[in-house]
Amino acid sequence: MPKLFRIFKYIPGTQNRFFKKLILVFFILGLIAVIFLTIFVAEYKDFNDVIKAKVPKLSWLAESYNLLDVLYFYSYFQETKLPKYEIIIEEENLKVLNENLPDISEITLSEEYKKNSVPAILKYNGEDFEVKVRYRGDSQVHWAYPKKSWRVELTNKTMEDKGLINGMESFNLIIGGDRSLVTEQLSYYRSKKLGLAVPHSEFVDLEINGKYQGAYWLLETWDKTFLEKNKVASDINLYGENVERYEQKNIFASTDRWTKYTSDEMALFDNFAEVEQLLYLLEIPDEEFYEKISELVDLDSFYKWNTITLLVGGDGQKYSNNIRMYFDNTQGKFNFIPWDISQVERPELYDAYVSPIIDRILSNPRFLQERNNYLWDYVKNEENLEDDLKYYDELFGKVKISFHKDHLKLYSNLFFDRQVSNRRKLLIEQVENIKNKLSEAKVSVEARIDTDFNSSRRVVADLNFLTQNFNSLNIKKISFRWDEPGSFKLYDDTNNNGIWDDKDQLVGNFKRDNKWHEIDLNKEIFARRDYDDYKKFKQDKFYQENFFNPVNIIITPYRLFIVSQVPKFVPENFKFKIENSLTGKEADLTKRFIDLATFANFEDIFKNREQFILDNPIFKLNEEGIVLQTGIYQINKDIIIPKNTSLTIQVGTILNFASSTSMVSYSPVNISGTKNNPIIFTAQDKNRPWGVLGLTSGADGSIINYAIFEHGSDDYINGIYFSGMVSSYFAKTAIDNSTFQYAQADDGLNIKNSSSTISNSFFHRNSADGLDLDFSNSRVENNRFIGNGNDGLDLSSHQPFILNNYIEGSGDKGISIGEDSKAIIINNLMKDNKIGIEIKDLSEPQVINCTIIGNEIGINSYQKKAIFGGGHGKVYNSVIWANDEQITFDNKSTISINQTDVEGGYEGNGNLNLDPKFADDFKTQNSQMRINLDYLKQYLEILPKELFMGIY
Template sequence: MWLEKIFLKIKFRLFKRHRLFSITFLLLVLIFFTAVPLFSSKLGSAEKRAQLLRSYPVLTKVLPLYWKIRKTTDIVYFPYFFRKNQLPTYELIISEKDQKELDDSLPKDFMNVVYSNKVWVPAKFIYDGKTYDVKVRYRGDNAVHWNAPKKSYLVNFKSDDLFKGIERLSFIIIDDRHFVLEQLNNKRAKKLSLFVPDSWFGNLKINGKKHGLYFIIESWSQEMLAKAELPDETNFYSDFGEEDLIPEVLALRNYGIWDNLDRWTKLVNDGKLNFQHYTEVKQLLTLLNQTSDQDFYQQIFNLIDQNNFYAWQIHQELIHSNHQTDDVRLYFSNTSGKFYFIPWDLGNTDPSFEIELYGRLAKRIFSNPVYLSEKNKRLYQYLSDEKNLEDDLVFYDQAVKEIKVALYQDRLKIYTNHWANNYIANKRKEVIEAIDKLKEKFNQSLVFVEIGVANDNARQFLGKNLLATFDIYLKSYSDLYFKKPIFEFNRGFNLTDYQLYFENSANEILDNGDKLVNNYQDIILSTKRDFNELAEGGKLILTKYRFYLVSQKTASTDFANNLKTANTEIENAMSGKLIPQEEISAKLYNEKSFKDFSAINNINAFERNNPFFQIGRTNKQIILASGNYQFNKTVIVPAGFILKIMAPATLQMAPGVSLISYSPVQLLGTASQPINFVGQNYNQPWGVFAVINAANKSLIQFSNFSGGKDDYINGIYFSGMVSIYHSDVRIENSFFSRAFADDSINVKNAVSEIVSSDFRNNSADAIDYDFIKEGMVADSRFFNNGNDSIDLSGSTVLISGNFIEKSGDKCVSIGEKSLKPIIYNNVLNGCDIGVAIKDLSEALIVNNVIINNRSALEANQKKPVFGGGFAKVYNSIIWNNQNDIVTDPLSKIEIFNSNVKKQSTENKNFDHDPAFNPDFTINQKNANLLFTNGGNAEILNQILGFDQKTAPVGLNR
């Protein structure tokens, strides 16, 4: 009926003006709608359809009518309108005035334009009965996102009213993300341990009107990073995509993101400097564009996380996508000092087409055959497990099933259900073809061998006779191994005592620089690539490797005289299969007839610049002998050694000067001969003592640190006077005082043990543990620290036997989803808060004395991205605090078998004035018997393995 009305209206208006014009117009419309299906095979790609519309722009005027007419075929899917749509539905309410402002911001042209005048308008976002005040705008640079009735949207939530911890949410038309393909890409990313934003499918209504099915994904924000347990106050970069698509600008900007800083922008800012800075990207570009190959290969994975980069590249190759070669999302972790790549909008390309797989950074990295080989091994490992593809296809099919009803019910989309079905099926087919194409490449190799027969008894090396030279030439996507030579000799002659040397010195002369082959798999034969050629994975370059055949007993001439044929046994390093002999061409010839960042790895520079250190290159030790030292400049200890500081020693640090070690450290003080780090000027703080990315555990004993602050080196912010990042450590019998920055000691992402140590008069936190999944703080004393004595974030540790007094903020702070830390047998005295539990943390608080604080226990939500705090308290004395328990509506504290004033007795709690000894143990003569045996012994057995029949309330001594 509606179609008939449209045609009648057009016909009436046109006939009023001119009968001939009307007839002509209707004929053109009829021809157009007949011709498009007729030539659909020729216009099957988006590029060809776009070319047609650019050539005949008048056709864009009748496209909306065409969209409606062709969707009449969807009548066969009518029963789906009675099916239940299981996807969540979200609603936007936008005023008429604001809707007009949005529409007016769009380009006037239908296509071949970029949306650069993006405006935000206020709106209401409604889901699950809750209404959010938000800002909304159209999303996407390209016209596909907004030149039809159904458009893509970006929704921004208020920072104090987030949607499930999300600040920015994109609603993207489902076909732009290839229906379910991008969700498969994200699923694969997680399988490869890559971080990706949360994404799902849902329906959208705007002002009560159904806008149908959308791909929904969280957009970049600090909140997104915090939820992923990543440092959120850091720099997160991407390419500056909007203007790049404008032809006039692009003609002038004939360079890419890897050339300079111009085309970079920030998604999240670290806020470390007063000005907006791009320091880390500048360092990366300098390394990429201004260093030799040797320096680049040695340093690149000091700045880029190696495992992440390999996985990120593999992720693209699995789906046959090169969208990320320049359109990158690059996250810099200021705790590891490294970049991490985040997949985004991969899509795919038909595997039958050859594409450029690597961007310029990847090309330079993979020009190193060692790096390329390792990446390919990991890729082949994924391919060789058939369950991976099976699992991927099951996920794909389940996702299709998940969206099917919503897709068929979507009346605002411009394509037919039949077209969508074919597109989805074709993409599934391409998923399989991409895997098959990779497998085929790994199993294809070209190998031929030139064998030079020495035939000269004078050619010897280390008393061995040189028999032959094997030059192996190859073109192979997969790495290869030279497993062994194969010979046919005259009857009666045999060769059994041979050895192979690999040409390692590049001078093509057998000498001491070459390598004896003990295990054939020690020598990887990789094919060089020319990445300047437009070939998938780089153009394979014929690559030569040389081996020398020697023998202790067989003379060179005897070998030559008895040799009939020779060849090689070559093994595919990925599959383990031998290349068939008939596929290896071997030709013999007679040779007788006719070689700072740099500081992280630079031991030579370290030795030149720091003569007071003793370098042991054999035992890999760097030793600072006992004595007094003036450090007037920051010292970087390179990786690959052990730093030992011998007692007694005093390191007098100039203001701002630090000692940073990329190797594990051993500070070997004693009670009578400690190691001291002090400032040269009492009132001017020095920098930090830090250990970063050390391969082995460090030990610090009987060491005193006083007067340090913080530092920012090699992209890493060291917030503690002592900072131990990504390096396991044990600290014992040490003293920390007068730290001027956030922490006296900060440990991140490591196993850490701090025992029998003393923390006094630090300006802020004494100990800060960030994401410590195994460790302890035990038998230590804390006095008069400015903020928290112990601050946990995302950590699961044991805090035991400590005496904490007069902290300016918390005795113990537990936050950012710290799961089940155990606070046991401590005295928490005279702090502002005894224990604070925040942000989805869950604490066990057992046998503690919490006394004389403003608040004994507080639980609350601090960061909106998280929830409340939770704690269970057992066998503890909570006494003489201004407030015993303070919680917000999202949090909960449960108390059992404890002595708390005015507390209910239902959980075996009681209210008796404790009779303390000076050390806060209970005076058995004067105290109620419940202090002796009123505790829960079972909890001690469960969490600590104690075999006690009874348990005290208070300290378990």
């Protein structure tokens, strides 16, 4: 007994011979089931090739796929639905064909073999035809296996002979499934709908000497009958690749890689001039090629041909083979014929490197868009896909029995059914992918606005449209709001040089509707493809390395210029109506506005002193640097003092600035007048403020003394926003005895990121803040702030020292302290402001010997910005009196009051509620308000020996 069955003796009841046999049967059936299931899974999951590669010993398993066809046993009892062709060939002749086949290691059938046809009888539709037959096909799958592809040629080839089969004098019988199963037949059906010439094709059953061979795809060969049936003159040249010469090489490299299937009988000799001319055009520069190609190639035929390919994602029409075209000598142009298209799964629609003729034509955006038009016209009509799927399903219904009964094919019935189903789904996905890709509409607009008008530049807006869409977009309308007088014209950058010049075409004039200006246009913009150098397209290596690689779509700019004479163009609400040119879908628009004035003076920073003097002849040079001598000057343009020098403005100089005109220095400045001869920065027209005096980090060590600054504003120069009429950023500056008044901006004086000194100066009736210190440890001493529109003094962050200042009549706060400031505030008078002192956002100032009187609120503390917290001030030795409200704060803030006289009283150490008995200078005269200096020892150097509450 075999060892395997010895275990049976240990199983009760198995010693009976019947049970032993029954178990053996179940074991064998189970083993068969496991093998069958393994084959099924391998076939269903396409694991056959993996098994052959990874486990060679199980190759027999992977090659046993036909065992699965037993599941389709019922098909052997069904009648097929295809036309029947039968070839009767003598065994001797069949032996000749088989013995002359090349070794299986050979790639293709030689041309010599193709000449060895043998006689046979073809039976079709109740008739017998004398034919010559041979095997055909350029790859091994057609002739190296039991099921082979055939070439059939009627012996009598005259056009008038009634013996033609369906109007054909010769045809191929191609193994079923070679051409993407049934998808190729669908592509021919689609081609006919588009009006392209295609050979006759259909699926048929084939018997050879009475033995059923299964389903074949019958395809008409290239001959004059094909041309005649497609209503094309038969005496013309029909071209394809010369198989003996191409060997996966670029057939567009030379004429010897082409062959003719039919010839122009009117030619004096075998003339290849048409191909030669096409190859010549493929070598000339782009612009010349684009102009001439339409006179040699019927572009409508090309677009339709390419559309058929993209509908199935095909890669068949390649650089080396499968391109079929005829030269219509009544038209003088090449026309294309779909052939061996194939179906390829693409995750999305894209153009790929395929062949020089395709790549060269589609490198022109206009030609590309015309191709897209054909593609969109097909996929947008849902009836087309419905009709295609109906044809596909009916075709599958006709052929499936023949495929199921075919025991010679190289795949199982399961594989066939699944592939037909998957390819049907793929057809739907490919149409959806095309629709989605062609419907994309995204565009960016970079609007470069010239807000600082220069009479040498009349372009007030340079509009740069950036597209990277598969399909073109259409700019339909541009509009903007502009309240001021003025007219505007729109120009196209016709020569694509990015500059408005006399070669650019006028698009039209903007029309004004109330405050809106708008123009209708029809500007089509295309995204170019990043095709490689066309000179490489003739090289065999280029396509061998790049075949079917996607061609990148590159961001492509298109420029339009808005031209006007308006002095300062600051439009509102720029609007653009941009649509997908195929679908009319409005584009997803990203707008970016760029103020050309921001860096208009950037290069001036780097000029040497001599270049600066040439540009600004009112200045002179001395040994130290640049000098502006005493005088009165009209400043009509921005002046940039370059780095690595210095500027001195002499006593008594008056600078009258034009509107929005500024001076910015990247070097130290010395602006020192005298009490009787101050230096004055003012406006030419007081109703049109000038810009700023801006000091940057290179101006560290600057001096401003006895200077008057008035009627200025703010400015944005070289990426720096100068918020004050005088702004010193990252530049330590000493300011003394100067006046800052009538500024029409955020600040009269703004100090950022530097420890400067501001003393003995006057801040008067500035529209917003008088002095703004940001991130500054500056010292502010002995200044007067009167009638400023917002804050007298605005402090943010760091630890500035505020001493002996008089602040009156501020529209908001006398002193505003925020953003974690640790300011020291000593001996300051805040009078008749809206709020005397405001403390916010984690600031912890010390307020010492200050008098806060006659304000709506004496001291207020609160959280303004959520990223911080409340304010927490400490007040010592001060007087808070005669305010509408003395002290207020929110629930996130605190105020510590000590040794301070507060009207109405206030909790704290040593606080009083006594009439301070102010003198005319608001110093207290109440002797009971004398204080202890022990805890103020750190400030004793600046405090008097005898100290009362309030200012001293």
